Amino acid sequence: MCAHSSGAIGFPLRLLAREVYDRVVAIKGEKSVALITGEERIEQPEARYFCCTAEAMPRGGHWRGGPLAFAALDEAQLSADRERGHVFTDHLLHTRGREETMLLGASTLEPMVRALVPRAEIVTRPRFSTLAHIGPRKLSRLPPRSAIVAFSAEQVYAVAEMLRRFRGGAAVVMGALSPETRNRQVALFQSGEVDYIVATDAIGMGLNLDVTHVAFAGLSKFDGQRQRRLNPAEMAQIAGRAGRHHRDGTFGTLAGQHQNPEFTEEEIYAIEEHRFAPLTRLFWREAEPRYDSIGTLIDDLEAIPPEPQLARAPEAIDMAVLKRLAEDPLADDVTTPGMVRRLWDVCRLPDFRQHGVDVHTRFVARLWQDLRGGYLGADYVAARISELDRTTGDIDTLQGRIAAIRSWAYICQRPDWVLARDEMAARARAAEARLSDALHARLTERFVNRRTAILMKNLGQDPALLPVTLAEDGIVAVEGEPIGHVEAFRFVVDHRANHTDHRLLLSAAEKALPRLLGDRAHVLVTAGLPGMALAAGVVTWNGVEIARLEATQIATAPRIVPSRELAALPEPAKTEFLTALEAWVAAQLAPLEPLAKLEEASRDPAAGSEARALLLNLIEGHGYATRERTGIEHLPREARPFLRKLGVVFGALDVFAPALLKPAARAAFHASGADKRPLEEAMRAVIPGGDRLPSGYRPAGEQVVRVDVAEKLLRAAHEARAKATARQFTLDPALAVSTGLTEDSWKRLLGAGGFRANGARALAEGAFGPPAPDRWNWRPGFARRADGDGAGRPAKAGGKQRGQRQKGGGQKGTAHKGESPRSKPQGKRPPRKGGGKPRNGPAQSAPQPGNAFAALADLLRK
Numbered sequence: 001m002c003a004h005s006s007g008a009i010g011f012p013l014r015l016l017a018r019e020v021y022d023r024v025v026a027i028k029g030e031k032s033v034a035l036i037t038g039e040e041r042i043e044q045p046e047a048r049y050f051c052c053t054a055e056a057m058p059r060g061g062h063w064r065g066g067p068l069a070f071a072a073l074d075e076a077q078l079s080a081d082r083e084r085g086h087v088f089t090d091h092l093l094h095t096r097g098r099e100e101t102m103l104l105g106a107s108t109l110e111p112m113v114r115a116l117v118p119r120a121e122i123v124t125r126p127r128f129s130t131l132a133h134i135g136p137r138k139l140s141r142l143p144p145r146s147a148i149v150a151f152s153a154e155q156v157y158a159v160a161e162m163l164r165r166f167r168g169g170a171a172v173v174m175g176a177l178s179p180e181t182r183n184r185q186v187a188l189f190q191s192g193e194v195d196y197i198v199a200t201d202a203i204g205m206g207l208n209l210d211v212t213h214v215a216f217a218g219l220s221k222f223d224g225q226r227q228r229r230l231n232p233a234e235m236a237q238i239a240g241r242a243g244r245h246h247r248d249g250t251f252g253t254l255a256g257q258h259q260n261p262e263f264t265e266e267e268i269y270a271i272e273e274h275r276f277a278p279l280t281r282l283f284w285r286e287a288e289p290r291y292d293s294i295g296t297l298i299d300d301l302e303a304i305p306p307e308p309q310l311a312r313a314p315e316a317i318d319m320a321v322l323k324r325l326a327e328d329p330l331a332d333d334v335t336t337p338g339m340v341r342r343l344w345d346v347c348r349l350p351d352f353r354q355h356g357v358d359v360h361t362r363f364v365a366r367l368w369q370d371l372r373g374g375y376l377g378a379d380y381v382a383a384r385i386s387e388l389d390r391t392t393g394d395i396d397t398l399q400g401r402i403a404a405i406r407s408w409a410y411i412c413q414r415p416d417w418v419l420a421r422d423e424m425a426a427r428a429r430a431a432e433a434r435l436s437d438a439l440h441a442r443l444t445e446r447f448v449n450r451r452t453a454i455l456m457k458n459l460g461q462d463p464a465l466l467p468v469t470l471a472e473d474g475i476v477a478v479e480g481e482p483i484g485h486v487e488a489f490r491f492v493v494d495h496r497a498n499h500t501d502h503r504l505l506l507s508a509a510e511k512a513l514p515r516l517l518g519d520r521a522h523v524l525v526t527a528g529l530p531g532m533a534l535a536a537g538v539v540t541w542n543g544v545e546i547a548r549l550e551a552t553q554i555a556t557a558p559r560i561v562p563s564r565e566l567a568a569l570p571e572p573a574k575t576e577f578l579t580a581l582e583a584w585v586a587a588q589l590a591p592l593e594p595l596a597k598l599e600e601a602s603r604d605p606a607a608g609s610e611a612r613a614l615l616l617n618l619i620e621g622h623g624y625a626t627r628e629r630t631g632i633e634h635l636p637r638e639a640r641p642f643l644r645k646l647g648v649v650f651g652a653l654d655v656f657a658p659a660l661l662k663p664a665a666r667a668a669f670h671a672s673g674a675d676k677r678p679l680e681e682a683m684r685a686v687i688p689g690g691d692r693l694p695s696g697y698r699p700a701g702e703q704v705v706r707v708d709v710a711e712k713l714l715r716a717a718h719e720a721r722a723k724a725t726a727r728q729f730t731l732d733p734a735l736a737v738s739t740g741l742t743e744d745s746w747k748r749l750l751g752a753g754g755f756r757a758n759g760a761r762a763l764a765e766g767a768f769g770p771p772a773p774d775r776w777n778w779r780p781g782f783a784r785r786a787d788g789d790g791a792g793r794p795a796k797a798g799g800k801q802r803g804q805r806q807k808g809g810g811q812k813g814t815a816h817k818g819e820s821p822r823s824k825p826q827g828k829r830p831p832r833k834g835g836g837k838p839r840n841g842p843a844q845s846a847p848q849p850g851n852a853f854a855a856l857a858d859l860l861r862k
Contacts, residue, residue, distance in 0.1 A: 001049060002024060003070075004068075004070040004100065006070065007072070008061060010074065011053055012054060012205060013205065014037045014038070014039065014040070015179045015182060016074065017051045018035065024051065032044070032049055033047060035051050039410050040409070050063065050068070054087050055084075055087055057091065060095055061097055061101075067097065070100050072097075072103070074105075076103040076104060076113075077106040077279065078105075079283065080282055080283065082314045084316075085282060086287075088282075090287040106233065108276050110122055112282055112309055116282075127274065129248045131243060131248070131251060131272055132250050136254065136262065137215060137255060138254075143212060144212075145212045146212065146213040147242070148163075148217055148254060149204075149214060149215070149217060150199075150218060151220065152200075156200060160198045163196050164446075164448065167196060170194055171443075172197075172199070173186060174199065174200045175200055177399070178402045178435070178439070180440075181439045182202075184436070185440060193448070197209065201221065201234070201238055204238040212242060213242055213250045213252070214242040214250075214251045216238070216251070216254065216261060218257075219262075232266075235263070236270065236271045282310055282311070283310070283314070291340040294322070297322070298319075298323065302319075318348045320357045322343070324361045325343065325347065330368065331343070342371070346368050347364055349364055349407065349410060353403040371417060375418060376418045381411070381412065382424065384408060385424070385427050388405045388408070389405075395439065395446065398435055398438055402436060409425065409429060412424040470516040473485075474487065476491065486520075487542075488542060488545075489517055489566055515570070517569055518569055518573035519573075521577040522576065522577075524541075524577070529580060535671055535679070536670065537672055537673020538673075546566060547560050549561075549673055555592070555619065555622075558585075589671070591665045592665060592672075594657055597646055598646060598648075602616055608639055610636060611643060613630075614630045614635060614655065617655075622660060623665070624654060624656040624657075624707055625655050627655060632655065647659050651707065653710065653753060654707040656708060661707065663683050667679065675694070677694060685709045685740065686703055686705050686745075688704075689703055698752075700749040701745035702745060713735060713736055713749060714753045717776075718778075721778055728775040729775070731755075731774075750776075755778055755779075757775070758774060758775045758777065760774050
C-alpha cells in the first residue's frame with residue numbers, strides 16, 4: 001500500500017487496524033494516514049492511506065468520490081463466517097483499487113476466488129516453519145512460551161489460576177476484552193514477564209506471538225447455535241500461532257482435564273501438511289438494499305444470491321433486531337426512506353455486550369426513541385459515559401462496563417447521532433482506556449504471580465547469579481519482587497505467600513542468602529556492631545536473638561553460643577563476626593573487671609589457702625559474703641593488706657568488694673545472666689524482702705539492703721556512738737530513710753550490728769510537742785540480726801560470737817545463706833530481778849556468763 005499514491009486496507013479486527021496504522025504513520029507521517037473503525041476515527045483532511053475494519057471500509061474502495069490506487073482485504077476467507085461473512089464477500093466482489101487489489105487469505109479460498117474473480121492472480125506464500133504434533137501434555141509439563149487455548153471463560157480462568165500457582169502465572173486473552181486490555185496482556189507475555197498465555201480462539205486471528213507450543217484445552221466450541229467440534233482449518237488457524245518465520249512450532253492437547261480431547265489422525269495430517277478442504281460457498285447479503293419501507297428493506301436483505309457460489313447469509317443479530325422492531329408499535333412512524341435508513345443504521349449497532357438478541361433489541365429500541373427526533377444531547381451522552389467510568393469491581397464487572405462503553409464509543413462516532421461528537425468520542429475513549437487499565441490490573445493481580453515466575457526461571461542457575469538482593473531494611477527481593485525479610489540473620493518467608501509458594505521461596509533464599517548474609521555481617525563488623533544489645537545472657541541485634549552466653553568456670557569469660565541462623569554465614573564471615581562479637585561482649589562485661597582480679601588472685605598459690613578460700617566465697621557471691629562464711633577468724637593478719645589491695649572491704653557484718661556492688665557492675669551481672677532479677681530491681685539499693693535473698697544484700701526486717709549501703713549506715717551509727725559522751729546516745733534516721741529503708745527496717749539492721757534502741761517514753765495525755773528520741777546503746781556481744789536471727793558482730797579480745805534470742809511475740813526471720821537461724825520459742829519474758837516495772841524500749845535478756853569479760857572491758861575503756 002505504501003508503494004502506491006493512496007490506498008486502503010480492510011482488517012477483521014480493530015486491533016490489527018490500529019497496529020498497521022501505527023506502522024504506516026511511521027512511514028508516511030501522521031497527516032497522510034487515517035484510522036477508521038466503528039469505535040475510533042482518526043482522519044486528517046489530506047489523508048491518503050486508510051486503515052479500516054472491514055465494516056467501516058467504504059464499499060467499492062472509493063474515497064471522496066473516487067477510487068484509491070490500492071485496495072486490500074485481509075483474512076478474506078472470513079467470507080464464509082456466519083455472522084460477518086457477507087461483509088467480506090461484498091468487498092471481495094466489489095472493492096477494487098485503481099491500480100492494484102489484494103485479497104489476503106487462506107488457500108482454502110482459492111476455488112471461490114477463481115470462480116468469482118476469474119482474472120485474479122493466485123500467489124502462494126509457503127510457511128517457512130513446520131508444525132509438529134507432540135501429543136497431550138500435563139499443565140505441569142508444558143514447555144515455556146506456550147499458549148493454552150480454551151473455549152469458555154470459566155475454563156480460561158481455571159487454567160490461568162493453575163498456572164499462577166505452579167508456574168508463576170499467565171497472560172489472559174479473550175474476545176470479551178477490550179483491544180487495549182488485550183494488547184497489554186499480550187505485551188505481558190511478549191516481554192517475558194510470564195511464560196504462558198491462556199486464550200480463547202481469539203488468539204487465532206490478528207495476534208503475532210512469540211509462541212513455541214499451542215495446547216488445546218478442548219476441541220469443541222459453541223458457535224452461537226450449537227456445540228460443535230472445530231474443523232481442521234480452524235484448528236490450524238489456532239495451532240499456527242506456534243512458530244514464526246524460520247522457527248518451528250508444536251501443538252497438542254492439554255491432559256488432565258475432565259474431558260481429554262485428542263486429535264484424530266486425519267486432523268493431525270491436515271494441520272501438519274496444511275491440507276484443508278476448500279470452501280464451497282461464501283455468505284452473501286445485499287449490500288445496497290432499497291429503503292422504501294421496512295418490509296422492502298427486509299425483503300432485499302433476504303434476497304437470493306446472484307451467483308451459485310454464494311449462499312444467503314444466516315440471520316445475523318442486526319437482522320434479528322430489525323425484524324423485532326418492525327413488529328413493535330414504534331415502527332409505525334418509520335415511513336420515509338430516510339427514516340428507514342436511519343433505523344437500519346441503528347439496528348446495525350454491534351452487540352458488544354454479548355447479551356443476546358432480546359437484551360440488545362431493548363437497548364436499540366431505547367436508542368431509536370432518543371434518535372428519532374434528531375440528535376442525542378451532549379449532557380445525556382456525558383451522563384451515560386460517566387455512569388460507566390468507574391474502575392471498581394471484579395473482572396466480570398469491568399468487562400461488562402467496557403462492553404457498554406464500547407457501545408457508546410460506537411454511537412459517538414456517528415456524526416448524525418450525537419452533538420459535540422468529537423468531545424463525546426474523546427470522553428468515551430478515555431473512559432475505555434481507564435477501564436482497560438483497571439481490567440488489566442485485575443487480570444494481572446489474579447493470574448500473575450510475578451515472584452513465582454521469576455523464581456521458576458532462575459532457580460536452575462548458579463546461586464551466585466540468582467538476582468536476589470537484601471535491602472537495608474531487611475527486605476529480600478528477586479528482581480524487585482519481595483520474597484521475605486531477614487530478622488537479624490534469620491530469613492522469614494513473605495507472609496503473603498501461600499503454602500505452594502512457601503517451599504519455592506525458601507529454596508531461593510537458601511541459595512542466595514549465605515552470600516548476602518556474609519556481606520551483611522562484614523558491614524556490621526566494620527561499623528562496630530551497631531544495634532547490638534546484651535540482656536539476661538542473650539545477645540540480640542535489633543531485638544532478634546543471635547547468641548547466648550553460657551557460664552564457664554571463669555565468671556567473667558562466658559562462652560558465646562551462636563544461634564543456628566549464624567550457621568548460614570560463610571566460614572570466613574562467620575569467624576570474623578564471632579571474633580568481633582566476643583570483643584563486644586567483653587566490652588559489655590568490662591565493669592566486672594574487679595571480679596576478674598579476684599578470680600586471678602584466687603588462682604595464685606602465694607595468696608595462701610585462707611585468703612584463697614575467702615576469695616572463692618566472694619567470687620561465688622559476686623563480690624559479697626557474710627563474715628561467717630569467709631572464715632575470717634582464721635585469716636592471718638598479714639593477708640588483709642593483700643586483700644584490701646584487691647578492693648576487698650571487711651565490714652561490720654559482711655566482707656565485700658564495693659566495685660562489684662555499684663550500678664555498672666550490677667548491670668553487667670544482669671546482662672550476663674548471672675542476676676535473674678529485673679534490671680530495675682538489680683540497680684536499687686533497697687528492695688522489698690522475699691523468699692530468696694539476692695546476692696549482695698542482707699535482710700533488714702521486711703526489706704533487704706545492699707551490703708555496702710548497710711555498711712555505710714552502720715559506720716554512721718558507730719561515728720555517732722564515738723562522738724557520744726554517755727553510754728546511751730541518739731541516732732538520726734534521715735540517712736537511712738533517704739536510702740529507702742523504713743524506720744523499722746533500719747532498727748533491725750542496726751540491731752544486727754549490735755545496736756539496741758531503748759524506746760522513749762510516750763508523751764503524757766494532753767501534752768504537746770515532739771516525742772523524745774529513742775536512746776541507743778551498743779552491745780557488741782548482744783547483737784541480733786535485722787530479721788530476728790542471731791548474726792552478731794564478733795566479740796573483742798577473742799570472745800565467742802553469740803546470738804541474741806528474739807523477744808517473745810516477735811516474728812522469726814529468714815536465715816542468710818550459710819547462717820543458722822536460732823530463735824527462742826515465743827512466750828512472756830521472765831520478770832526482772834528485784835521486781836519493778838520494765839524499762840521502755842526493746843526487751844533485753846540477762847547477760848550471759850561468756851560475755852562478762854567483754855562487758856567489763858568495755859566499761860573500763862569508757
